[in-house]
Amino acid sequence: MQIQDLPYPDPGVPDARSGPRFLWWLGRNQLRGQLIALAWGLLHFVSVSSLPFCVGFAVQAVVDRSGARLALAGGLMVLACAGNALGDTFLHRAAVTNWITAAARVQQLLAGKAAHLGSALTRRVAAGEVVAVSTGDVEKIGWFVEAVSRFTAAAVTLVLVCVGLVVYQPALGVVVAVGLPVLALAVLPLLPRATRRADFQREKAGYATELASDTVAGLRVLRGIGGEELFLDRYRRASQEVRHAAVRSARMWSLISAIQVLLPGLLLTAVVWYGVHLARQGRITVGELVTVYSSVMLLTYPLRHFEEIAMAYSFSRPSATRAARVLSLERVTDAAGAREGSAEASGAGARTDSLGRADRGALPSGDLYDPETGLLAPSGRFTAVVCGDPDAAGRLAERLGGHPSEAGTPVLLGGVPLDALPLDRARTAVLVQDKDPVLLSGSLRELLDVPASGNVRAEEALAAAQCEDVLAALVQGSLDADDPMDARITERGRSLSGGQRQRLALARSLITDPEVLVLDEPTSAVDSHTEARIAGGVRDLRAGRTTVVFTSSPLLLDRADRVVLVHEGEIAAVGVHRELVHKEPRYRAVVTREAEEETPLSGVLDEFDAGELRTLDEKLDELNEIEETA
Numbered sequence: 001m002q003i004q005d006l007p008y009p010d011p012g013v014p015d016a017r018s019g020p021r022f023l024w025w026l027g028r029n030q031l032r033g034q035l036i037a038l039a040w041g042l043l044h045f046v047s048v049s050s051l052p053f054c055v056g057f058a059v060q061a062v063v064d065r066s067g068a069r070l071a072l073a074g075g076l077m078v079l080a081c082a083g084n085a086l087g088d089t090f091l092h093r094a095a096v097t098n099w100i101t102a103a104a105r106v107q108q109l110l111a112g113k114a115a116h117l118g119s120a121l122t123r124r125v126a127a128g129e130v131v132a133v134s135t136g137d138v139e140k141i142g143w144f145v146e147a148v149s150r151f152t153a154a155a156v157t158l159v160l161v162c163v164g165l166v167v168y169q170p171a172l173g174v175v176v177a178v179g180l181p182v183l184a185l186a187v188l189p190l191l192p193r194a195t196r197r198a199d200f201q202r203e204k205a206g207y208a209t210e211l212a213s214d215t216v217a218g219l220r221v222l223r224g225i226g227g228e229e230l231f232l233d234r235y236r237r238a239s240q241e242v243r244h245a246a247v248r249s250a251r252m253w254s255l256i257s258a259i260q261v262l263l264p265g266l267l268l269t270a271v272v273w274y275g276v277h278l279a280r281q282g283r284i285t286v287g288e289l290v291t292v293y294s295s296v297m298l299l300t301y302p303l304r305h306f307e308e309i310a311m312a313y314s315f316s317r318p319s320a321t322r323a324a325r326v327l328s329l330e331r332v333t334d335a336a337g338a339r340e341g342s343a344e345a346s347g348a349g350a351r352t353d354s355l356g357r358a359d360r361g362a363l364p365s366g367d368l369y370d371p372e373t374g375l376l377a378p379s380g381r382f383t384a385v386v387c388g389d390p391d392a393a394g395r396l397a398e399r400l401g402g403h404p405s406e407a408g409t410p411v412l413l414g415g416v417p418l419d420a421l422p423l424d425r426a427r428t429a430v431l432v433q434d435k436d437p438v439l440l441s442g443s444l445r446e447l448l449d450v451p452a453s454g455n456v457r458a459e460e461a462l463a464a465a466q467c468e469d470v471l472a473a474l475v476q477g478s479l480d481a482d483d484p485m486d487a488r489i490t491e492r493g494r495s496l497s498g499g500q501r502q503r504l505a506l507a508r509s510l511i512t513d514p515e516v517l518v519l520d521e522p523t524s525a526v527d528s529h530t531e532a533r534i535a536g537g538v539r540d541l542r543a544g545r546t547t548v549v550f551t552s553s554p555l556l557l558d559r560a561d562r563v564v565l566v567h568e569g570e571i572a573a574v575g576v577h578r579e580l581v582h583k584e585p586r587y588r589a590v591v592t593r594e595a596e597e598e599t600p601l602s603g604v605l606d607e608f609d610a611g612e613l614r615t616l617d618e619k620l621d622e623l624n625e626i627e628e629t630a
Contacts, residue, residue: 002097002101003097003100003101006100006101006104007104007108008104008105008108011105011108011109011112012025012029012105012109014026014109014324014327016323016324016325016327016328017324017328018321018324019317019318019319019320019321019322019323019324020317020320021324022320022321022323022324022327023141023144023145023316023317023320026102026105026106026141026145027145027148029105030098030101030102030105030145033094033097033098033101033149034098034148034149035149036094037091037094037095037098037146037149037150037153038149038152038153040087040090040091040093040094041087041091041149041150041152041153041154042087042153042156042157043083043086043087043091044083044084044087044088044091044153045087045153045154045156045157045302046083046087046157046160047080047081047082047083047084047087048080048084048298048301048302049157049160049161049295049298049299049302050076050080050083051077051080051081051084051294051298052290052291052292052293052294052295052297052298053076053164053168053291053295054073054076054077054080055073055077055290055291055294056287056288056289056290056291056292056294057069057072057073057076057287057291058070058073058074058077058287059286059287059290060285060286060287060288060290061073061287063285063286063287091150091153094149095146095147095149095150096146098142098145098146098149099142099143099145099146100142102141102142102145102146103138103139103141103142106138106141106142106323107134107138109323109327110133110134110138110323110326110327113326113327113329114130116331116423117329117331118403120329120331120398120403121326121329124329125325125326125329129206129210129322129326130326131209131210132205132206132209132210132322133319133322133323133326136319137319137320137322137323138319138323140312140315140316140319141316141319141320141323143312143315143316144309144312144313144315144316144320147305147308147309147312148309150305150308151305151306151308151309153302154302154303154305154306155302155305155306157302158180158184158299158302158303161295161299162176162177162180163177165177165292165295168288168291169284169288169291169292171274171278171283171284172271172274172275172278172284172288172289172292173292175270175271175274176267176271176292176295176296179267179270179271180267180299180303182263183260183263183264183267183303184303184306186259186263187256187259187260187306187307187310190252190255190256190259191256191310191314193252194249194252194253194256194310194311194314195313195314195317197245197248197249197252198249198314198315198318199314199317199318200245200248200249201242201245201246201248201249202315202318202319203318204238204241204242204245205242205245206322207238208235208238208239208241208242211231211234211235211238212235253311256307256310256311257307260300260303260304260306260307264296264299264300264303267296268293268296268297271292271293271296272293275289275292275293276289331403331423363425363428363429363515364413364414364415364416364421364429364515365379365413365414365429365515366379366413366414366415367379367412367413367414367546368400368411368412368413368430368516368546368548369411369412369413370396370399370400370411370412371409371410371411371412372399372408372409372569373396373566373569373570373571374570374571375396375400375564375566375571376564377400377516377546377548377562378546378561378562379414379546380544380545380546381546381547381561381562382538382539382542382547382549382559382560382561382562383546383547383548383549383560383561383562383563383564384548384549384550384551384556384557384560384562384563384564384577385548385549385550385551385563385564385566386550386551386552386557386563386564386565386566386587386590386591387550387565387566387567387590388567388586388589388590390435390521392566392569393520393521393550393566394434394435394520394550396550396566397432397434397518397520397548397550398432398434399411400430400432400516400518400548401418401426401427401430401431401432401518402418402419402421402423402426402427402430403432413429413430413515413516418430428451428514428515429514429515429516430514430515430516430518431509431512431514431516431517431518432518432520433505433506433509433517433518433519433520433522434520435520435521435524437501437502437505437508437509438492439489439492439493439496439501439504439505440489440492441488441489441490441491441492442488442489443481443485443486443487443488443489444471444474444484444485444486444487444489444504445458445485445486447489447504447508448461448485448507448508448511450508450511450512451512452511452512452513453512453513453514454513455513456510456511456512456513456541457511458485458507458511460510460541461507461508461510461511461541462507463537464507464510464534464537464538464540464541465503465504465506465507465510465534465537465538466503466526466530466533466534466537467500467503467504467507469500470496470500470503470504471484471487472484473496473500474487474488474489475487477495489504497525498525499523499525499526499527499530501525502522502523502524502525502526503526503530503534505522506519506522506523506534506538510538510541510542513545514545515545515546516545516546516547516548517542517545517546517547517548518548518549518550519547519548519549519550519551520550521550521551522534522549522551523535523551523553523555523556524551524553528555531553531555531556532555534556535555535556535558535559536559539559552590552591554577554581554591554592557577557591558577558578560576560577561576562574562575562576563575563576563577563580563587565580565584565586565587565590567586572584572586572587573586573587577591
């Protein structure tokens with residue numbers, strides 16, 4: 001695989017049982033690139049290591065006054081230098097290719113896993129850890145994968161040189177052959193401690209990254225409650241902990257580097273002292289002494305790769321462990337299917353075949369039904385769901401989209417289990433917009449360029465979501481854009497208010513025009529007047545399509561064809577808003593924000609009609625909007 005051929009058509013199925021196993025899997029899947037780098041590395045290191053023999057041969061030729069041997073030595077040095085230059089150039093090329101392709105493979109795997117898990121990913125893994133894995137960890141994993149081939153070439157070269165020195169000059173060669181393995185293995189006792197310190201530093205850095213990400217994401221809220229300094233102090237402490245951990249880790253690696261300099265120096269001193277002693281006795285020639293001395297001096301270069309591979313592994317192992325932890329995550333439905341597959345192979349296979357033939361045709365349509373709660377959303381109707389627990393509402397919304405957080409009976413669309421559909425088909429049939437949708441940076445045109453049926457134009461969706469003031473704000477903030485569709489949206493839409501972000505996200509969902517659209521609190525940050533217009537716009541635009549809205553807003557509830565109250569995971573009441581607000585105390589408590597302990601107010605509220613209650617709710621929403629703006 002060359003860099004120009006990226007991305008991979010199929011990055012493969014990783015071995016995510018542990019970090020080391022994941023690194024081993026990456027290396028095996030890049031075996032060809034590793035062998036190419038190994039070949040060029042051997043050419044490079046062997047060429048470098050042959051220079052001392054050429055120099056010693058030339059020195060001895062001068063001592064013996066042999067012009068022919070001196071010319072031969074010169075020719076050999078030219079060949080060695082050419083091999084050195086050629087090997088170094090292509091080794092660097094192969095190493096960078098291995099690094100980038102390994103990192104790209106990991107990034108593809110992580111992107112595929114994120115797309116597969118959807119919103120379940122951030123519930124099961126901290127956002128800061130996801131950021132750390134997809135950025136810095138990917139580079140460290142690629143570093144180790146490419147360093148393996150260079151380390152292998154250096155190790156093979158050391159063995160060859162030791163054997164050559166023993167054959168060339170046994171007296172000094174034995175000293176070098178014994179000393180070099182000692183140099184290579186001398187730092188092994190320090191590596192576990194260095195690895196533990198590096199792991200500790202990575203943990204602290206990951207926590208600091210997570211804290212910074214959460215602080216930036218909630219900066220507007222922090223400013224509103226005056227909590228900026230509190231979180232900044234918390235980040236400062238976390239940053240200082242990272243600095244202290246990095247210094248402790250650097251000290252250990254500095255000690256290892258110092259040993260890698262000190263011990264070769266001692267070996268070189270011993271070789272020179274012993275060589276001079278042998279030369280004075282006439283047991284070796286001057287050329288042989290120069291050859292052995294130069295070899296030991298140049299061998300410190302491949303020895304450095306022993307330190308590098310140890311450092312690369314200590315840094316990449318925790319990174320690979322984090323990546324493997326993310327890649328090992330499965331959707332609840334996938335895990336349940338895998339457990340049931342072997343037990344019900346024949347029967348499930350028949351059902352899968354039958355559903356598979358249906359899947360290849362039109363998408364399933366009909367009523368959306370959740371057997372767990374008994375929730376029914378009739379086909380082509382506007383259904384509103386009221387749930388007193390926002391977290392439970394979010395989980396139920398995800399269940400309706402085929403993304404359950406816990407194993408259970410699958411949701412049915414037109415009688416077809418969503419779990420039985422391929423993931424892309426299920427997401428096409430049922431689209432879920434959660435309560436905290438993300439706006440990607442780019443132009444508004446790019447934001448709204450999503451897979452869609454083509455039946456809803458961008459202008460219609462924006463109008464239904466009441467985005468006129470949002471478009472004006474975008475044009476005003478983009479000096480070089482006359483067309484609102486070309487206006488730039490900052491990262492996560494941070495330059496927009498919460499209500500403006502919600503409306504753009506709603507417009508994006510409306511454009512897709514899915515068979516079933518599930519909206520979780522789509523107008524929680526919108527003022528009551530705009531919310532009333534949105535309720536009418538969404539109802540009109542989604543006429544004839546199934547729409548499910550999780551909300552406690554009377555304005556949206558009053559527009560719904562059917563209102564369902566979910567209490568403690570079960571259907572507690574079904575009807576229309578005006579009927580339920582008078583007859584169902586639990587419904588009234590949620591919709592009017594009436595606290596359970598304030599039961600004396602229930603009798604007072606019974607004296608008001610639905611219109612007066614809506615007016616009261618509008619005033620409360622306006623006050624909340626003013627408070628948020630302030």
